[in-house]
Amino acid sequence: MEREIYMDYAATTFIKPEVLEEMNPYLTQYFGNPSSIYHISRKTKAAVDIARDRIASAINSRGDEIYFTSGGSEADNWAIKGIAFANKDKGNHIITSCIEHHAVLHTCEYLEDQGFEVTYLPVNEQGIIKIDDLKNAITDKTILVSIMFANNEIGTIEPIKEIGEICREKGIIFHSDAVQAVGNVPIDVKDMKIDLLSMASHKFYGPKGMGALYVRKGIKIHNLIHGGAQERARRAGTENVAGIVGMGKAVELAAQNMKNESKRLESLRDKLIGGLLKIPGARLNGAVGDKRLPGNVNISFEDIEGDVLLMSLDSLGVCASSGSACSAGAIEPSQVLLSIGLSKEMAKGALRLTIGSRTTEEEVDYLLEVIPSIIERIRKNRM
Ligand SMILES: *Cc1c(COP(=O)(O)O)cnc(C)c1O
Numbered sequence: 001m002e003r004e005i006y007m008d009y010a011a012t013t014f015i016k017p018e019v020l021e022e023m024n025p026y027l028t029q030y031f032g033n034p035s036s037i038y039h040i041s042r043k044t045k046a047a048v049d050i051a052r053d054r055i056a057s058a059i060n061s062r063g064d065e066i067y068f069t070s071g072g073s074e075a076d077n078w079a080i081k082g083i084a085f086a087n088k089d090k091g092n093h094i095i096t097s098c099i100e101h102h103a104v105l106h107t108c109e110y111l112e113d114q115g116f117e118v119t120y121l122p123v124n125e126q127g128i129i130k131i132d133d134l135k136n137a138i139t140d141k142t143i144l145v146s147i148m149f150a151n152n153e154i155g156t157i158e159p160i161k162e163i164g165e166i167c168r169e170k171g172i173i174f175h176s177d178a179v180q181a182v183g184n185v186p187i188d189v190k191d192m193k194i195d196l197l198s199m200a201s202h203k204f205y206g207p208k209g210m211g212a213l214y215v216r217k218g219i220k221i222h223n224l225i226h227g228g229a230q231e232r233a234r235r236a237g238t239e240n241v242a243g244i245v246g247m248g249k250a251v252e253l254a255a256q257n258m259k260n261e262s263k264r265l266e267s268l269r270d271k272l273i274g275g276l277l278k279i280p281g282a283r284l285n286g287a288v289g290d291k292r293l294p295g296n297v298n299i300s301f302e303d304i305e306g307d308v309l310l311m312s313l314d315s316l317g318v319c320a321s322s323g324s325a326c327s328a329g330a331i332e333p334s335q336v337l338l339s340i341g342l343s344k345e346m347a348k349g350a351l352r353l354t355i356g357s358r359t360t361e362e363e364v365d366y367l368l369e370v371i372p373s374i375i376e377r378i379r380k381n382r383m
Contacts, residue, residue, distance in 0.1 A: 001187050003317040009153050009203075009295055009356035010180060011321060015246065022249040023207065024363075026242040027175045034239050035230065049185050051248025055212055057253045059178075059197060060188040067213050068229045068244050072179040072200030074224070075213040076103035076146075078235070079175045079186030079196040082221035083144045085366065087173070087260040091141035097121045097158075099336045100148050103198075104141070104177055117141070126287040127156035127340050134166060144173050148195075149181035153336040153352060155296025157185065164193030173219060179203055179211075183254030184262065184293055195219050201243065205357065206250030209248045210243035261357065265294035268355055268364050272297045275368035276351075279375055285337060285350060297353040300342060303379050304349040312374045319354040 006014075029170075032041035034048055053063045058059030069075045084094060096108055098120040108118045119137045121129045128170070129147060138145075145167050150157045160176055167174035175196040179188060183204030189197055196219065201210040215221055215234075227236025269292075278284055279300030286292055301309070313320050333347035342350075 003366075005316075005353055005366065006358065007353040007363075007367070008321050009359075010155075010293075010352065010354035012202045012208065013205045013356060014068040014358075015207055016250065016253060018253060019206055019246045019249045023242040023246040026245050029240075034241060035228070041080035042240075046342060047245050048239055048241060051244045054248040054252045055199075056214075058182070058187070058255045058288075059199075059214060061214050062217065064232070065214055065217055067215060067235050068239060068247075069211045069213055069235060070149045070209055070240070071211040072101075072177070072198055072203070073211075073273065074105040075179075075200070075211045076101070076177050077107050078213055078221075078224035079198060079215075080104065080107045080144065080146055081111065082224055083173050083175065083196070083219075084116055084221040085144040086220045088116075091139075091143045093119070093139055093141040094144045094146065095119045095121060095134065095137050095142060096146045097123060097148065098339045099123055099127055099151055099153075099156075099179055100146070100153075101152055101179070104146055104148070121147075123156075123339055125341050126291065127151055127154050127285075127336070128287065128291070129158060129163075131159065131166070133163055134163060138166075138170060138172065142170075142172050144175060146177070149176045149178035149187070149292050150185065151286070151336060152180050154298045154340065155293035155354075156287045157181070157291050157293065161192045167195075168193040178215075180293060183251060183258070184295065186258070189214060189216070195223075201247035201250055204250050204254045206247040207243045208236045210240055210247050212247065231322070234330050257357075262294040265355055268359060268361065269294060269297055271361075272353060272367065273299070274353075274365050275364075276371060283346065285340060285342065295355045295359075297355070298350060299373050300337070300346040300350045301375055302346065302349060303382060304375060305378075306348055306350050308378055309351055309374065312378065313371075316370060321354070322348075322350055344352045 030043045032044045034045040056066050063185045070303050121133050173195045177198045180202045182199040195216045197214040202208040213327045225236045276299045283300050286300040333344050337347035
């Protein structure tokens with residue numbers, strides 16, 4: 001059999017067998033609409049409520065603060081547009097960072113067209129926003145701060161609790177895109193003073209097209225999807241019951257395994273980073289230690305086109321990424337890498353390897369064996 005090494009867990013994950021097993025009955029046997037009142041519907045409604053509670057307990061919220069969505073993008077869109085439109089009598093200013101996912105950045109750009117003003121905070125060379133920049137950006141018109149929990153390209157974890165405390169003190173609503181963080185690092189929305197938090201099931205071994213938005217009790221938000229009275233009349237549409245069940249099981253598994261799994265991934269991550277940095281002209285993008293997601297490796301190589309490197313790796317059965325999957329195909333260098341101070345050339349020479357539950361030490365060793373010679377060959381061919 002041909003070798004297959006998947007190192008793109010930040011783009012998406014497979015569904016764990018235990019997750020699929022819990023989903024299956026809700027695709028075939030218990031297919032009732034949760035809004036109906038007969039017995040198979042009572043069963044589906046109960047399953048949705050259990051999943052809601054599992055997700056709530058993973059972030060220390062209440063079940064009635066969790067709203068299911070079609071994924072991370074919808075959660076981000078809803079949080080930002082919903083808060084902006086519900087609070088436009090109070091002000092029109094939004095603060096975010098320049099390294100957010102497109103689901104946040106493009107939503108903010110849309111709102112700029114609608115008359116809102118957006119400040120895009122810069123980041124330092126590790127990809128961390130400066131707290132003083134945030135404090136200085138706040139005006140009496142600021143209604144929302146949206147800062148991601150952890151970055152999808154370089155794995156940098158932002159100072160979320162500090163941001164939350166500043167926002168709460170000033171009475172500004174704080175949203176965090178935690179799509180890369182949920183299931184990988186501990187999250188406590190109460191302790192971190194987060195008002196809204198986006199998540200996506202397919203980033204932690206649940207099904208695709210499934211996400212959730214946490215909205216703290218009492219926060220005023222407009223609907224994004226109008227229609228029926230599902231999700232306490234805040235998000236219309238017949239529930240994706242199997243997806244919801246899968247997301248609930250996946251988050252529960254992630255919480256149970258988090259301590260051990262993050263230790264294991266950190267040690268594989270650091271072995272990969274250490275080995276790749278021995279290659280001449282290599283540089284690590286992002287932060288080190290506990291300011292970096294356990295499964296993220298992002299290295300730039302001088303005189304290398306990331307896409308050429310990716311094709312060579314693909315021919316060996318290795319799935320990796322050069323920037324974020326969402327912008328693959330775009331010729332422009334990654335905005336995130338430019339924001340942390342890389343030249344266009346070094347940004348284009350980036351390789352992102354994101355590891356996860358099926359990653360083994362043998363796979364890491366194999367990559368450390370083949371990448372140096374691939375790089376050497378590509379550089380030779382350029383000359
Ligand atoms: C994947 C991702 C999203 C988008 O989630 P989808 O479920 O694919 O819509 C948003 N933000 C971040 C940080 C992501 O990594």
